[in-house]
Every structure is written in C-alpha cells, then in structure tokens.
Amino acid sequence: MSKKVLIVTGDAVEALEVFYPYYRCLEEDIECTIASPTKKRLQTVCHDFLEMETFTEKQAYMIDSHASLDDINPADYDGLIIPGGRAPEYVRMNKKAQEITAHFLENDKPVGVICHGMLVLTTVRKYVQGREMTAYTACRPEVEAAGATYIENHLHVDGNIVSGHAWPDLPGFMKEFFKLLNVKKEATV
Structure with missing residues (x-):
C-alpha cells in the first residue's frame, strides 16, 4: 500500500520548498x-540574497493545489510537509490548517517543516512546547515564543518532526522525512 503525504501551503510558497518535496514524493511512488x-x-516565489541584507522575492512558477484545506481529512494521510516562503504567514491563521497540523503532531505522524513553515506549528503550541526544531533564522523568536528550543543547525530531527533551515537543506530534509515515513529504497539492477 502506497504512503500518502499532504503538503499544506498557499500563494507565495517558496518554489523550491514545494516543488522539491512534491516531486521527490512522486519519485518514491x-x-x-x-x-x-x-x-x-x-503563485510560487523565489527568495534569494542578492544586494540587500535580507532576501529578495521574485515570482516563480505556478503549481496547482489539488484540494481546499476544508476538504482534507488528515486521518487519510501518513505524513505532512509544510514548506516556507510567505505562505505560512497567512496559512497559519486558517483554523483547518491548525487542526490538520495538530492531528499529525498528536498522532505522532511524520511532520516536515522547512524555513518559514515553522510558523504554522507555532499556532498549535501545546504540541511543540519543549520540542527542539530549526527554521529560517528570522523565525527563531516565534519558535521560542511557542515554547520550543531553537536549534541552530540547518537540519534537525526531534521525534516525528524533521525541520530544516531553508531550501539548500532540502536533500537532507527529504532523506530524514522519508526515514520517518519508513520509505525504504529497494536496490535496482
């Protein structure tokens, strides 16, 4: 039986942080x-450091969402990924997004959050208090205000949560997420 992963996001999601996990999941069937x-x-966006002390944002590729959050039953899924970008700033205010996130944390299912995706977890504080996680550096105050310990590493695993700093960490992030999801790679000849 194939695993099922849910990616919760919205407009202004960081392009690499939604496309990379999406296509990696498809590659693993x-x-x-x-x-x-x-x-x-x-509408996805591309963030990078160019000539400013903070990141810049440009429009990137389009990607279709397959469902409204209201149509999602989180019990139907084995794992959750929350990409970064600016999408988490407003997605976290959605009550259904909070309920979905709480379901995965409460039921000890794999949760992968990268960059600003951590902002969604801060709205379900009782599930992240006392946990360790990383995120984009500017999210450290929110992580700590939610009662979690901010880890300065670019990749961190704490129980069922794998967290990453930013898009350059996606290869390790997905490797750790797949470990939590118990996806085994079979040798091919």
Missing part, C-alpha cells in the same frame, strides 16, 4: 496532495 486555503493555481 508516494501519493502526494497539495492543499491550500482554496483549491486553485498557486
């Missing part, structure tokens, strides 16, 4: 659903 506040074509 994992059924993957992208859900957003409304089912629609999402």
